[in-house]
Amino acid sequence: MATDITENEADEVGEINKYNFRTETTGVFKAKKGLDEEVVNQISDIKNEPDWMRQYRLESLKIFNERPMPKWGGAIDIDFQDIFYYLKPTAGQGKSWDDVPQEIKDTFEKLGIPEAERKFLSGVKAQFESEVIYGSLEEDLAKQGVLFTDTDTAVREHPEVLREYFGKIIPNNDNKFAALNSAVWSGGSFIYIPKGVHIEFPLQAYFRINAESMGQFERTLIIVDEGASVHYVEGCTAPMYSTESLHSAVVEVVVKRNARCRYTTIQNWANNIYNLVTKRAYAYGDATMEWVDGNLGSKLTMKYPAVHMMEPGARGEILSIAFSSAGQHQDAGAKLVHAAPNTTGQIVSKSISKNGGRSSYRGLVKVEPGAHNSKNSVVCDALILDPESRSDTYPYIEIAEQDVQIGHEASVSRIGEEQMFYLLSRGLSEQEASTMIVNGFIEPLVKELPMEYAVEMNRLIQLQMEGSVG
């Protein structure tokens, strides 16, 4: 509870509060291990939340306790009572640079990430020197009526907007992990783009995402009002390191008529993490929602960004890439639901498996009754780098209308001996050649990324190929 904060720690809270993004009420605190009503109440206390949110959390906890583990996805083996559900997000307490695993440090080094940023990304430091840049940027956005803040702050400062949408796209009874997130969520981004406003540059949460103890249960809500557009970029290619083994985010996106939203994530988790994320968007009349989703690292990732096309003319596009290596299972995919006529959906999914890694594409294409003249195409390509690795495709297709166009193409390839020989015969080493082939394979994703991410992504793939990352 807030009263647990010692004088010394309280100073630290003051320190944090200078930082633009931090919620003022987020103190230095660590809940006890495990999950019960007491812990949920503590979280609500610390955040000084309105009663409706506290009740929502408690109700979600009940649902979480009642719900069975999801059947859709990979094998999960988690002791839910062996996890801290709320950790103090700041420097100094029990976490130091020395505790950060060497492989994570090496990766930072190789990615060329500056020292200060490394400490921030690994949760050792909450401060970051880019706050000035972000400060001025946010002023600019504010003038246009854009709301861009962390979700905790939004609960306090923009309750009317937030409450209208929070938990509406992904309700707390959606699945066990959505219920979990709804009970213990913390941090994440809140974005509201007013009618007709176009944000030309990508909004980035690069520096924000890890501020809340690595965003273990972050909650993101994006509303793009009629005729507006935004590109939101979350996460980064640096490894996200957490002492906890479970990451379970909820991301809700509302794209209103004629609006457009692109949500780009590249996540690279440390190898001990269960990464179980629910991401869903509702796209209304003639709106477009695009998910660009990259997943590396983690022990098991289950992530299926979804677009529900709610009104005629809506478009949903999902581009996803998964890279799995030893001891990892990337169970990634996408869901598209055609709930109205003349809607268009496209999924491009690519996976790479090496060193015994396992990648699965799990996708749902659903055409609901009345969704006439819907078009949908799914292309999934798997690249398997060695005989120990594995790739599976689980496409689920439910069609309730006749006059629709549905296409599904899947291909699995190994790095071809002929491709390899061709590159070797031009003086490239095996390492360079296979990296080049893999980079080519993921090019459709990389070219959709903002420049600095594209550069990091390529570098990261190179590290993955060298086997020097986890």
Place this chain on the structure above:
Amino acid sequence: MTHVLKIEDLHVSVGDKPILRGVNLTINHGETHALMGPNGSGKSTLGLAIMGHPGYTVTGGSITLDGEDVLEMGPDIRARKGIFMAFQRPMAIPGVKMADFLRHATTNVRRPDRKEGEELIPMREFRKELKEKMAHLKMDVEFARRYVNDGFSGGEMKRAEILQLAMLQPKFAILDETDSGLDADAVRLASESIADIGHQKMGLLIITHHDKLLEHNPPEFTHVMLGGRLVETGGKELAEELHEKGYERIRTAYPDADAVNQEMLAEEAAV
């Protein structure tokens, strides 16, 4: 120093099927050799074996470059030592831009001792040279931004191979039917380009059915392959004779080799 690529009593199999049955060939730097022969005789096999294709097993004999054992080297090392092959059917590498690929290749071949992760040829320097060479080959600059051989027409592939030859500047180059699939104009452009790149600075082994390529690149030596062996060697008159009169005389003169050749061709057709 004059470089020498020397092939002695070379035996090569694909799987358990023998293809080359004792090939002897010495190419000195600056020489142009034509390699001719009917289909199925093993011409491409010789090229691929020299380049180190993993599907071609050397079961006997030797290949040396300036006295060094080439068979000990992987294909990448062979390339870095200065051996090049323009392929009949080069592979597509989707997503990899020609320019990126060429910059890696050019750097590695020019700096054979380059370690993994060391700097490539500076971008400006590389771009300038690439642009010049592409202009020379009448290639659109856009070409460098396309993905390696991905969706290329037959002619574009062959020109891309010649561009690589021009950039990599090898000591020895094997051209495997670089003229096939090209129209007359493209063949002329290709053959002029090869001549232009300067076979005086290379040793050339030109595998061809046509005479156009040889017009601009007259061979000092012409070798005829039949049934996995070189049965005759002559000057450029031999190439001319074969162009005009075909392989009838050769088949009759070497009935044993011809029988092997027919057998190999039948097996190839059966696959």
